[in-house]
Amino acid sequence: MTAPLRLGINIDHVATVRNARGGAVPDPVRAALMAEAAGADGITAHLREDRRHIRDADMTAIKAAISVPLNFEMAATAEMQKIALLTRPNAVCLVPERREERTTEGGLNVADDDNRLANYIAPFKDAGTRVSLFIGPEERQVAAAAKIGADIIELHCGTYCDLHDEGRFDERDAELARLTSMAKHAHALGIEVHAGHGLSFDNVGPIAALPEVVELNIGHFLIGEAIFTGLDAAIKEMRRVMDEART
Ligand code: PXP
Numbered sequence: 602m603t604a605p606l607r608l609g610i611n612i613d614h615v616a617t618v619r620n621a622r623g624g625a626v627p628d629p630v631r632a633a634l635m636a637e638a639a640g641a642d643g644i645t646a647h648l649r650e651d652r653r654h655i656r657d658a659d660m661t662a663i664k665a666a667i668s669v670p671l672n673f674e675m676a677a678t679a680e681m682q683k684i685a686l687l688t689r690p691n692a693v694c695l696v697p698e699r700r701e702e703r704t705t706e707g708g709l710n711v712a713d714d715d716n717r718l719a720n721y722i723a724p725f726k727d728a729g730t731r732v733s734l735f736i737g738p739e740e741r742q743v744a745a746a747a748k749i750g751a752d753i754i755e756l757h758c759g760t761y762c763d764l765h766d767e768g769r770f771d772e773r774d775a776e777l778a779r780l781t782s783m784a785k786h787a788h789a790l791g792i793e794v795h796a797g798h799g800l801s802f803d804n805v806g807p808i809a810a811l812p813e814v815v816e817l818n819i820g821h822f823l824i825g826e827a828i829f830t831g832l833d834a835a836i837k838e839m840r841r842v843m844d845e846a847r848t
Contacts, residue, residue, distance in 0.1 A: 603812045606847050607642035608840055609672055609797075611820025612663075616654035618824075629655065630662045632824075632832060637669050639836035643691070645818045647674035648681065650698055657684060664688050672733070672818065677709075677721050686724060692731040694755055694818075695722075704798075704821075708737035708757045711745035719749040726750065733795065738776070738783035747790045754787050755795040755818065756780055758808055762799030777807055788813035802826075802838060806846035817843065 615632040619625065633644045644667050646655045664671050670691030675681035676698035685693050695718070697709050711718055711734055722732045733753035736742040737760075746754050761780060764773035784794045796808050797818035808814060819839060826835040 603847060604815050606809055606814065606843055607816040608640070608836070608843060609643035609645045609795075609816055609818040610636040610641040610823065610836060611645040611647070611674075611797075611818055612636065612824070613645075613647050613654040614821055614824040616656070616659060620654060629659050630666050633663050633667050635832045636836055637667055639833045640840055641669060641836060643670040643672055643816070643818075645672040645674055645694070645820065647696070648684065650676055650678065650680070660684070660688055664690060674735075677718060682721065682724065685730070686728060689728065690730060692733050692753065693725055694733040694735055694753075696735040706759070708739075708742060709734050710742070711736060711749065711751075712739075712741040715745045715749050722749065722751070735797075738779040740783065740786065743783050743787045743790070743792070746787070747792060751792060753793040753795055755797055755816075756783060756814070757798050758796050758800060759798040761808070762801070762804050765804040766799075766801075780808070781811055784811050784813040802842050805839065805842055809843040809846040 612629045612632045615627050615629045619627055646660060646663055648655050648660050672692045672694055673685050673688060673690035674694045674696055675685060677695045695709055697707060725732050731752040733755050734746045734751045735755045735757060737757050761773060761776040764776055787794050794813045795816040796814050800817060800819045801822040823835045823839060
C-alpha cells in the first residue's frame, strides 16, 4: 500500500504581508493554528538570514503554539544552528540562501560540501532533531545526503513547476522523470523523501502520485489562494487534490 502523504504548510508569506506594513498583523501564529485546524500535518517556517519574513520571535511563538511537527528551514550557518538547537523543532531543513534571490532558487550543494555538512548536522542528530536537505534531483546530491547521514531529502520541484506552468510539457516530463528516479533512489537508500517549492492545485498531481514521496511542503500558492477563498478552504482543496492524485 502506498504510504500516506503528509501536507506541511509553509507560512512565511503571512509574515511577508505583515512586514510590508510593520506591526503585528497578519499573525503567522494564527495562520499556523488555522493550518493545523484545516488538517495540515506540519508547519514549515524559514528563518532567513535577512529576516525578510519570519523573525526569531515568530519561530519561538509558532513552536510553542502548534501541536503538529515544526520544520525549521534555514541556511547551514553557525547563527541558525544556535537558534534551531534552542528552538528544538521536529526537523531542520537545510537550504541554500543568497541574499539577492527572491526565493530559494536551487538545491543545496551537499556533494561539494559534505565534510562541513556532516559536522554541521551532528549536534542536531545528537539532539534528536531530524535533518532534511533540500536538493535538486541529482544522483550525486542524493549520494552525498546518504553519505552524511541525512534522515530526509526534500526534492526541489521548482524547475518542474515552472516548466509545467509555462506549458513546456516535454521538458516538464523530463524533469518529472528525474524527480521520480531520484525519489526511488533515495528511498532505496533508506532516506525519507519529501518534495516542495512552487506547488499549486494545477501542478501538484504528478508529484503527489510519487509513492516514495511522503510529505509535500507548500507555501506561496496557498497563502495567495487564501486571499480569495480563505486559508481553511485553500488547504482543504490542496488536500483533496493531493489525495485524488495519490489514489
Ligand atoms: N520547501 C522548501 C525547502 C522551500 O525553500 C520552500 C520555499 O520557501 C518551500 C518548500 C515552499 O515553496 P512554495 O512557497 O513555493 O510553496
